[in-house]
Amino acid sequence: MKNLTASVILSVCLFIPVAGHSDSYPKNFGIDIQHYQFRLWLSDKNDSLRAEATLIVNFRKSGITVVRLDLTGPNSDLQGKGMTVARVTSEGNLLSFSHRSNELLITTPTSAVGQQLSITVTYHGIPDAGLAVKPNRYNDRTFFSDNWPDLGHHWLPLVDHPYDKATCEFIVTAPSHYQVVSNGLLQEESILANGNKLTHWKQSVPIAPWLFVLGVADFAVQYVDNFQGKSIQTWVYWQDRDAGFYDFQTPSKQALSFFSDYVGPFAYEKLANIQSNNSTGGMEAASAIMYSEKSVTGKRDARWQSVIVHEIAHQWFGDAVTERDWDDVWLSEGFATYFTLLYEEHSKGRDEFADGLKSSREQIINYLQKNRDSPVVHNQLSDMSQVTSTLTYQKGAWILHMLRDMIGDTNFRKGIQSYYRRYFNANASTTDFRFEMEQASGLDLRIFFSQWLNQAGMPKIKGQWSWDSKHKELKINLAQTQTNSYSFPLEIGIVSAGRQSPEIKKVTMNTKQSTISFPLETRPATVIIDPRTVLLAEFDFEQK
Secondary structure: OOOOOHHHHHHHOOOOOOOOOOOOOOOOOOEEEEEEEEEEEOOOOOOOEEEEEEEEEEEOOOOOOEEEEEOOOOOHHHOOOEEEEEEEEEOOEEOOEEEEOOEEEEEOOOOOOOOEEEEEEEEEEEOOOOEEEEEOOOOOEEEEEOOOOOOHHHOOOEOOOOOOOEEEEEEEEEEOOOEEEEOOEEEEEEEOHHHEEEEEEEEEEEEOHHHOOEEEEOEEEEEEEEEOOEEEEEEEEHHHHHHHHHHOOOOHHHHHHHHHHHOOOOOOOEEEEEEEOOOOOEEOOOOEEEEEHHHOOOOOOHHHHHHHHHHHHHOOEOOOEEEOOHHHOHHHHHHHHHHHHHHHHHHHOHHHHHHHHHHHHHHHHHHHOOOOOOOOOOOOOOOHHHOOOHHHHHHHHHHHHHHHHHHOHHHHHHHHHHHHHHOOOEEEOHHHHHHHHHHHHOOOOHHHHHHHHHOOOOOEEEEEEEEEOOOOEEEEEEEEOOOOOOOEEEEEEEEOOOOOOOEEEEEEEOOOEEEEEEEOOOOOOEEEEOOOOOOOOEEEEEEO
């Protein structure tokens, strides 16, 4: 990520430190970008992008004389790629600027609190990332964005961090054989001279910059259905029309309905599912989700159907409620992963849900064998290649699952709805989420959040059970064998002879070793640890 030099920080006096966990991005809370308008000119003759970006800047602090934006400039490492700024203007007046490496520093008139300023950046170049100009699997030329996590500044001048959400619009001039898709609603589609077409999309809901999206290809487009008056659309390569329309027909509406009922209202003006060659899985761009071109099989492949649900879940978590800081990215990925499982529980039943949890637990165990010192919440993240991992996805989902079991379904849902309502179209932190769950449950959750989110690893439980026929007792010896100590409730399932379902006993493990006994009339057929799949732990449990 990018850091300003001390001299720039002192001279501009803009950057305010954030207490507690905070990634290394130089946040500027004195400036709030309200809106971005991107005018782009694309061509089939070359890969160069001509562009104008107009920003509406709101000043929250007086005395500001420099606006800092992220924009990758050309340098020798990029082999001729990068963006070159031709000029910067405001209301017709030229503004001086400095563009070095990834920073565009624009000198502005001294700000007053509440003042708004329109700034237009005119630039051109070949993006080295963020927007890919390349052939798809049918060798047709395409233009597809993928700004995750902070690649937007490789082709757009912006504040490339989720803390500064803004509305956006794309006005794209391209050869007329292309269809263009972006965030929000279509405002205009007009044939121009010289075989070009202008397409204008506008997003009226504020979103983080990694969610700005653009797709330009020879698409087949289907208006599948609507949800509460909002269009559900499919955009696939024309060669994949039949297969793609079939694959994306479900489960969008069902997922939209489930998440709206469980969490709160869908924030956006449409939902488009888009086939793309610039994503290896799915990318949750608000209102316009990108999927790998391999997602279209014509078979409604179960894996890709699950990806659709995951990316739709992101429209609530990550998109509408966005982490304030990259250190808290689990608020996006862990939530989308768990709410995909909740949808599976709703649509396919508890067994499918439990199988998903068990699979996630195995992924976490395997990951931790090589990454023992990593917690879920980052500590001042500076390497964006490490922003997500199995911990932010699967372990984050498991933490939500344990929280739900701990405080109960009703309180969990109440807390989720309150959290979503309070931070709707805004930003939140892990502390904000904890507070909402404490309010919903009436419990102090500081220890729970600290040990599962800020402490590395997970419990490893080794144990044995034996039957004492003389005293008619079931005896269980348990030990935590990991380095760190955890405190957690542990369920023990006792299966009597002739019965399939266990009787569940709950104990609290808050020491490294525990010996437990239960009086029983007869010897149990077997004893099971965690029979309901509600604890994230690695188990080694057997009969003595």
